[in-house]
Amino acid sequence: xxxxxxxxxxxxxxxxxxxxxxxxxxxxxxxxxxxxxxxxxxxxxxxxxxxxxxxxxxxxxxxxxxxxxxxxxxxxxxxxxxxxxxxxxxxxxxxxxxxxxxxxxxxxxxxxxxxxxxxxxxxxxxxxxxxxxxxxxxxxxxxxxxxxxxxxxxxxxxxxxxxxxxxxxxxxxxxxxxxxxxxxxxxxxxxxxxxxxxxxxxxxxxxxxxxxxxxxxxxxxxxxxxxxxxxxxxxxxxxxxxxxxxxxxxxxxxxxxxxxxxxxxxxxxxxxxxxxxxxxxxxxxxxxxxxxxxxxxxxxxxxxxxxxx
Numbered sequence: 001x002x003x004x005x006x007x008x009x010x011x012x013x014x015x016x017x018x019x020x021x022x023x024x025x026x027x028x029x030x031x032x033x034x035x036x037x038x039x040x041x042x043x044x045x046x047x048x049x050x051x052x053x054x055x056x057x058x059x060x061x062x063x064x065x066x067x068x069x070x071x072x073x074x075x076x077x078x079x080x081x082x083x084x085x086x087x088x089x090x091x092x093x094x095x096x097x098x099x100x101x102x103x104x105x106x107x108x109x110x111x112x113x114x115x116x117x118x119x120x121x122x123x124x125x126x127x128x129x130x131x132x133x134x135x136x137x138x139x140x141x142x143x144x145x146x147x148x149x150x151x152x153x154x155x156x157x158x159x160x161x162x163x164x165x166x167x168x169x170x171x172x173x174x175x176x177x178x179x180x181x182x183x184x185x186x187x188x189x190x191x192x193x194x195x196x197x198x199x200x201x202x203x204x205x206x207x208x209x210x211x212x213x214x215x216x217x218x219x220x221x222x223x224x225x226x227x228x229x230x231x232x233x234x235x236x237x238x239x240x241x242x243x244x245x246x247x248x249x250x251x252x253x254x255x256x257x258x259x260x261x262x263x264x265x266x267x268x269x270x271x272x273x274x275x276x277x278x279x280x281x282x283x284x285x286x287x288x289x290x291x292x293x294x295x296x297x298x299x300x301x302x303x304x305x306x307x308x309x
Contacts, residue, residue, distance in 0.1 A: 012190065015040045019047040019179065020055070020156060028167060028175035029190050039170055046166050047179070050159040053081045054151045056104065057114050066141060067104065067148050074140045082139055084151060084158050087264060089129045091154075094288065095272035100243035102128035104148030110248055112152075112239045124246030152239075156182045157221050157267025164263075184219040184263045200224075202254030202295055202302065210295065210302065219263035223270035224255030224295075240274050252297050253278050259291040259309075282307050 011032055016025040017040070024047050053062040062081050069075045077085075088101045105122045108114075131145040156179045163177040164184045174187035176195050185195040194214040201210040202224050213220070223240060242249040256273045258266040269290060273281035278294045282305055285292045291308035 015043060017044045017047070019044075019159070020051050021057070022180050024159070024163065024177070024179045026163060026167070026175060026177045028172050029187075030170075030172050030174075034170075039167070039172075042166050043163055043177075046162045047159050050080065050155060050162060053078055054084065054155040054158075056107075056150055056152065063149060063151060066143075069143065071143050071145055074135070074142045076140045079139065080158070080162075082134065082136060082141065084154060084264070085132070085141060085149075086134050086136060088151065088154055088268065089132065089134065091265070091268045091272065092127065092129050095269070095276070095284065097127060097243055098275040099153065099268050099272035100127060100241070101149050101151055101153070102126065102131075102147045103241040103243055104150035106241050106246065106248075107150050107152070107239070108148070110239070110241070127243065153223075153271040154264055154268045156180060157219070157263040157265070160184050160219065160263040160267075181222040181224075182219075182263050182267050183221070185215050186217055188216055199257060199293065199295075200255075202297070213259075215259070217261075218259050219261060219266045220257055220259045221263055221266035221270045222255055222257040223267075223274040225249070225251070225253075225274075240271060242275055244275070249275055251277055253281075253294060254297045254302065255295045256281065257293040257295075258285075278305050 011030055013028050013030060013036055016023055026043055052058065055061045056063065058064065062077050066075055066077065091099045102125050105125055109122050125147050126145055128147060128149060131143055131147050133142050133144065160177055160179055160182045161184065164186065167175050176183060176185045183197060188194055194216045197213050197215055197220060199210045199212065201208040225240065240249040253274060256270045258270040260266050273285055273292055276284060278296050282294060285307040294305040296303045296305065
């Protein structure tokens, strides 16, 4: 974990640390005398807690214990995991099944998990909403059939929301917190300007800016095919799985960015709209009142389709 302070009248602070195979960061404006070490430690504990509950890379995580549990067995789970599971099932229903957490076996087979990739895809598993029962009143969950759950399409967004809640508890109202492409901003910078967030060109192995957004009091998450991808049997595919086909997603749609108040929802909906494609996805985003940016590959160029912006 590293920490640096840019001393000025605005008291801008930059904090960061390791989590989920990447890094978290927080840029915040706060009064002089703030104990940065306490805040940095709490932010690290916050993301570590999410990782310990929802990681597919930690055999002892709460999620992996649920995956290993016997069918029909009630398992008590932490409140945070319970909320994320409930939210995932709700977004799955609202997105016509495009967002699906029951794709863990396929994710693993494709080599995006801790296990070595397979040469063939596994048999299509049932949808999580068909076999997963969440008892929110008693804080427990059970499966009615074998399923391997994967929360990588929603957990980072939730962790970003948790970071925001952590800062709010300290009375901090001006910040940008992020994990990878999931971000949430609050307030404005010391000079009164909004936070500037860059949108990347969907280039594999390169990082170039496609454009930028000025944001305040919102969250943004991006799902794309250019950051995490593999080549197998001559076919290039991304880490996004298509639950409708039971195979990795193949599409001309390069990325989708969603803006809303919750980074968890933005994270999950970005994945859902990526699966649905630009035409159907844009229609559903409009129906749901979502703000979204679709970036479509058109030869060597890109075409943007925006909804609600």
